Each structure stands twice: as structure tokens, then as C-alpha cells.
Amino acid sequence: MVQSAVLGFPRIGAQRELKKVTEAYWSGKATVEELFKVGKELREKNWKLQKDAGVDIIPSNDFSFYDQVLDHSLLFNVIPERYSKYNLPAIDTLFAMGRGLQRPATESSPAVDVTALEMVKWFDSNYHYVRPTFSKNVEFKLNSTKPVDEFLEAKALGINTRPVLVGPVSYLYLGKADKDNLELEPITLLEKLLPVYAELLAKLKEAGAETVQIDEPILVLDLPVEVQSAYKVAYEYLVSEAAPKLFLTTYFGDVRPNIQSIKGLPVAGVHADFVRVPEQLDEIVAALSPSQILSVGIVNGRNIWKANFAKAIEFVSSAIAKVGAERVIVATSSSLLHTPVTLASEKKIPAEIKDWFSFATEKLAEVVTIAKAVTDGPESVAGEFAANAKSISARETSSITNDTAVRERVGKITEDQARRKSPFGVRLAAQKKALGIPLFPTTTIGSFPQTKDIRIFRNKFTKGEITAEEYEKFIEKEIETVVKFQEEVGLDVLVHGEPERNDMVQYFGEKLNGFVFTTNGWVQSYGSRYVRPPIIVGDVSRPGPMTVKESKFAQSITKKPMKGMLTGPVTCLRWSFPRDDISSKLQAQQLALALRDEVQDLEAAGVYVIQVDEPAIREGLPLRAGAERDDYVNWAVESFRLATSGVDDSTQIHSHFCYSDLDPNHIKALDADVVSIEFSKKDDPNYIQEFSEYPNHIGLGLFDIHSPRVPAKDEFVSRIADILKVYPQENLWVNPDCGLKTRGWTETRASLQNMVDAAKEFRAKY
Numbered sequence: 001m002v003q004s005a006v007l008g009f010p011r012i013g014a015q016r017e018l019k020k021v022t023e024a025y026w027s028g029k030a031t032v033e034e035l036f037k038v039g040k041e042l043r044e045k046n047w048k049l050q051k052d053a054g055v056d057i058i059p060s061n062d063f064s065f066y067d068q069v070l071d072h073s074l075l076f077n078v079i080p081e082r083y084s085k086y087n088l089p090a091i092d093t094l095f096a097m098g099r100g101l102q103r104p105a106t107e108s109s110p111a112v113d114v115t116a117l118e119m120v121k122w123f124d125s126n127y128h129y130v131r132p133t134f135s136k137n138v139e140f141k142l143n144s145t146k147p148v149d150e151f152l153e154a155k156a157l158g159i160n161t162r163p164v165l166v167g168p169v170s171y172l173y174l175g176k177a178d179k180d181n182l183e184l185e186p187i188t189l190l191e192k193l194l195p196v197y198a199e200l201l202a203k204l205k206e207a208g209a210e211t212v213q214i215d216e217p218i219l220v221l222d223l224p225v226e227v228q229s230a231y232k233v234a235y236e237y238l239v240s241e242a243a244p245k246l247f248l249t250t251y252f253g254d255v256r257p258n259i260q261s262i263k264g265l266p267v268a269g270v271h272a273d274f275v276r277v278p279e280q281l282d283e284i285v286a287a288l289s290p291s292q293i294l295s296v297g298i299v300n301g302r303n304i305w306k307a308n309f310a311k312a313i314e315f316v317s318s319a320i321a322k323v324g325a326e327r328v329i330v331a332t333s334s335s336l337l338h339t340p341v342t343l344a345s346e347k348k349i350p351a352e353i354k355d356w357f358s359f360a361t362e363k364l365a366e367v368v369t370i371a372k373a374v375t376d377g378p379e380s381v382a383g384e385f386a387a388n389a390k391s392i393s394a395r396e397t398s399s400i401t402n403d404t405a406v407r408e409r410v411g412k413i414t415e416d417q418a419r420r421k422s423p424f425g426v427r428l429a430a431q432k433k434a435l436g437i438p439l440f441p442t443t444t445i446g447s448f449p450q451t452k453d454i455r456i457f458r459n460k461f462t463k464g465e466i467t468a469e470e471y472e473k474f475i476e477k478e479i480e481t482v483v484k485f486q487e488e489v490g491l492d493v494l495v496h497g498e499p500e501r502n503d504m505v506q507y508f509g510e511k512l513n514g515f516v517f518t519t520n521g522w523v524q525s526y527g528s529r530y531v532r533p534p535i536i537v538g539d540v541s542r543p544g545p546m547t548v549k550e551s552k553f554a555q556s557i558t559k560k561p562m563k564g565m566l567t568g569p570v571t572c573l574r575w576s577f578p579r580d581d582i583s584s585k586l587q588a589q590q591l592a593l594a595l596r597d598e599v600q601d602l603e604a605a606g607v608y609v610i611q612v613d614e615p616a617i618r619e620g621l622p623l624r625a626g627a628e629r630d631d632y633v634n635w636a637v638e639s640f641r642l643a644t645s646g647v648d649d650s651t652q653i654h655s656h657f658c659y660s661d662l663d664p665n666h667i668k669a670l671d672a673d674v675v676s677i678e679f680s681k682k683d684d685p686n687y688i689q690e691f692s693e694y695p696n697h698i699g700l701g702l703f704d705i706h707s708p709r710v711p712a713k714d715e716f717v718s719r720i721a722d723i724l725k726v727y728p729q730e731n732l733w734v735n736p737d738c739g740l741k742t743r744g745w746t747e748t749r750a751s752l753q754n755m756v757d758a759a760k761e762f763r764a765k766y
């Protein structure tokens, strides 16, 4: 019998129970007992759900109160002294490491003030993990029995789970050296760490675990040789009589370049992501020994589309033909952590479209059905199969997914459309004449504080409690306030403040054809922060202007240049669930054409500075160097240029980037006239060099918008002076790191005033 397996299930709860209780706990409104109780209930619910769906191999230890990688740091005692010194209860140490902790002294405990550990993106997903951080005196030991406890908890319910652990090589490689220990390469700690893994595995075996899922996702990255060779050391050590069988799992990519690391490992089986890379089947099969099992990841853990049963069954059958049914498992491609919990709570998605979707709960039935089909023959699932075929073909032939006008327009894109009329030098001269921008121009990134008032009005409007006219009036008043404020402070290039926008992608999605939105489709981004990505369901087009009214109004009430504000094609794509039936490139082109029209409409309306934000451009970069990555860079850059190149030389195109280590060459290729980059937290003075070759104009973010702290004027002056050692003064812009929407007005005014005053000081000197 071919078994079905799930690699992990969302832990947030269908009604975001986890967020509610953790935030209540943080604010002192829930006790630790209540917190643990909700955790236990969520685990039980998820196990039962999977059991009832008929899943054979159900995970445990996929639950976490914050992040599963951080759980491992607590488990193995990888706790820098700045956290351990407070002797907090384990759960509070976990939260302190995840999000920092600041709390005044009480009679029984001293004051706590510690910042969070670094948080980084989990591969190419929108999930973030807390980076294991190894300080000088790290001493591995088994600090808790969480995986064992959760295994036993499930066992008590009559469910024999497969516990999930992050494997030792990935755990170390995904970590970093702490400040006190910078020369350390974490992978060199392997031999010290292995005995602790062995101890944990022995405990799991004693508790009755037969197999452990050991995640080694870094096998889809380009790895240094010492990491590639660490696999043999690690797994020969860990596989023993005293340990459960180990099932090695990878996901999100291609393991072929590291296949030598897997070959010959004494593990019970290997899981790979065949949704992403079906072409890797033969090489993986060839690397397995005759007794090793192949887990075929075929139900997408990263998307919301129904699996195509016919195709999935065909693929699994081809794997069976190669290794035999007794050696195949049908599985989700990755953990389902990256998908919303259930479709059941979606009441507003049109039925025609909802029929195309499958969220985590629905995906359970998919793995089970595919496993049954390959075990008992497709007739055994005839009903499910027919329904699935109907949904798939309805989607394929729907006019929503095939808009001929859009396809034709994309087909006619020319290279010229993605090139400005003249080179930067010529454009700059025209812009200087048209815009009258001084040296050291000051600007902001777009949003201004989104006060409670704004949110209340927006909600009222969405609910139909106020008329469109009333809402419009309110927005105009907000814009007026923000414009007046910027004039008072003395900024040079103004923005309208984005009061009408809930979110920088959703706002545009709602105005475009081709998107739908969920009411409850939350996915964990990090800790208690969840996002609800829009879904691109069809060909994208723009039925009408999206931002012109607000920008035009804003420009009409000031003599200073007003900067129009759009979200770029790649960011719209990356922060949505994309389609899986057409390429990312084609989706980016469709978005780009829609934005191109908007850019031109803004220009026609008298808005001559236009910023197109692309903060997500870096995160879309494929995990490995090579053809796929080069291809991505090409189409990502082209789509930005397509969106922005339809304007006159005298119209100034800005772009903005945050959150990531950018490659200056990619930014350069966009050919924006001005770019602003999050920069204030880079305290390595060498970083200032990073963009020094940038040929166009640039603003390195001068203050952190995540903090209410107000930098003094002198701080701005000295930061600008540092930058000026490297950059020519005529290229420099003066701006914060990012938008100010999460800030309050008081600190916003003070910080911007200091920033403008500093710029004026430099202006006077040159």
C-alpha cells in the first residue's frame, strides 16, 4: 500500500487562535497556563483533522509558539548569555530571543532589556525564522523534551506520529556566529552537536517513535564542500539501533547538485519536492539504495491551487515504475505551513473561483486520494477524480484565466517599450529644468502615520456605513494635512501619504482585474505576524486609473513636486499567491502593462515624479546561481522597466527597496532616476561603499522607521558626512529608510525636521 504523508501543518489555527493567545500572553492578559492550553488544543485538532482525513504519516513537533527553528535553539541550549542570564522561564526566553524583551524591575525580578535575535527569510518563502546564533561559550545540551512530549501527547490520542526535526547540518548552516565569536563557522560545531541529537533521538525511540522526519532543506542551496561532506559524518553518527529510522526531507528546490551528499547515507528514505523540480526524479532514484524509500512531494505546500490529480497520479506512477510501489510515499511537497488553514471559512470568493482552490485542510484529502489512486487504481477514486478533472478544466477554459486582449498586448511588447527615451544624463538635465529640485533633496518613501481614525474610516467605507463621497472627503482632508505638514517641515519632493491604502499590494489588487481576496486566508509570516496574500487567479488588466485621483489632488494643492506612488510588478507578484498555470514572467508582464498605463496617466495628470516600489525584488531571486536565477533577473528587471519607461525624459522615476541585501547590479539595471534604499541599520562602515558605483541618484535611508526613536540633527549630519566621503554630493538624496505608516505623528515630525535641517546645512555649504 502506498502511504500518504504530510510534512507539517499550519499551527496558527483556523481562527488565528495562536496569535490571539500569544499576544494576550505578551500583554499580560492571558496566563501561561492559558497559552499552553491553546497550544495543546491546536495540536490535538490538527492531528485529529489529519487522522480523520485518512493521512497515514502525520507529523508532530511541527507546532511552535513562535518559530520551529528557534525551538531547536532552545532545545539544544543555543541561548546567548544575554538571554540566559535573566533565568526566565523557558517560554519567556523563547519569546525574548524571538522578539526582544523590555520590562522594568519588579520586587522579585530585575529589569530586562534585550533585543531580538536576527530574523531571516525561510528560503524563498515569506516565512521568517529566527537565526541560530552561536556565541563563544555555547554549550550544547538537551534542554527540553518538546519533541518527545508532543509525540507522547499524540500517542495518548491514539495517533502514532512522525516527529519532525531540523537536521543538524541545516540547523548549523542556517545559523551564524554571535558578535563575540565572529570568526566561527557554525558547521565546525557539528561534532559537538551530534551527541545531543543522538540523545534526543534515543528518547524519541524510547517513547515509541518509529521514524523521524529530519529536514535538511539546505540541500537545495549551493553548498560549500565542507557542508556537503558534513552529511556523511552526521548521518553515519546518528543512524543507530538506539535511534528511530530517519527520513531525510528536502523541499523548495533541486537537490541534484548535492546528490553526492545524499548518496549512501544510512537513512530510511528521502523526500524531495517534485512540484518544484519534477526533472530530479531520475537522479534521486539512481542515488537511492534498493531498501530506501522515496517520498514524492506532489501536493504543493506553497500554493493554494487544487492539485491536478491526473498529472499527479501519472507522476507518482512513473516513480512507482522505477522503484516499486512498496518504496513510494505520496506527500505534500513541503510543510503546509505556507498555506491558509481552510477554505471552509471563505464565504465571499465567487463559487466558480473557489472551486479552483485547495488550502491546507483540503490538501490533506488530496494526498490521501492520490495515494489511494496509485494503490487501488484510479477507479477506486473515480468520484474524486472526476470532480477534480472538472475543476481543472473549468479553470483552464475560463475567460478569467484567458483574456485575449491581455495576451495579445503582452505578445506585442517590444524591447523599446522597456527603454527610456534617453540616457540618464539627458533625462537628468530635463528633470532639473522641469522640477527645480535643490541639492541634497529631501523626500519620504510614501506613507505617513496611519492613525486609528484612518482605519476606522476605511472600515466604515468597506462596510458601506459611509458613502463614497464622505470617504473621499475624508481622504482629501488627510492628504491636505500631510501636504501642509511636509511644506511646514520643508521637504522638497512631497508625497500624498497613502491614507487610502490598507496594504501596498492589496490596494492595487483590488483595483485590477485578475485578483481575488480571502477573508480568513492567513499565513504565518513570523511569530504572531500573519499575512493574507491576495490571489492572482486570472489575466491581469487595469479597468481604470488606480491612484490618479489622489495624486492629482495632492499635486493641485502644492507648488512643490508631488511624487506619485505605485507598487511594482515583481512586488505585486511576490506578495500574492501567484498562478501556477502560466509563468511568473508572464504574470509580471501583465502587471507591468497595467502599471505602465497608470504611470502614463499620472504623467498626463501633471504628476512628474513617480515612485514604483519594488521591496520584494530581492526575495524572488532563485535559491541557486545559474540559468533560473539569470532568467529571473532578466524578467524582473524588464518588467520594472516596462512599467516605468513610457514617460518623457523630464518625468522622474523613483524606486524603493527595503529588507534585504541587494545586489547593486540588479538595482542599476532598473535604470530608475532615483532609488531609495533601507540603510540606517547597516552599521558596518564598509556597507556605505556598496552602492558607490551607482550611476544615477540615490538616497541611503537615514533613519529606522521601525523605531519611535528620534535621531538628533547632528546624527543626520554625521551620517550624511560619512556618505559624502564616498558619494558625489550631486547624486545624493536625503530620506528615511521606508514609509512612516507604523509611526506616530510626534516622532515623525521631529525626525523629519531634524533630517531636513541637516540637509539644509549641507546645501548651504555647496
Ligand code: GLN
Pocket: 445, 446, 447, 498, 504, 565, 613, 615, 656, 657, 658, 738, 739, 740, 741
Ligand atoms: N511606499 C510604501 C510606503 O511608504 C513603501 C512600503 C515598503 O517599501 N514596504 O509605505
Ligand code: ZN
Pocket: 445, 615, 656, 657, 658, 678, 737, 738, 739
Ligand atoms: Zn520600504
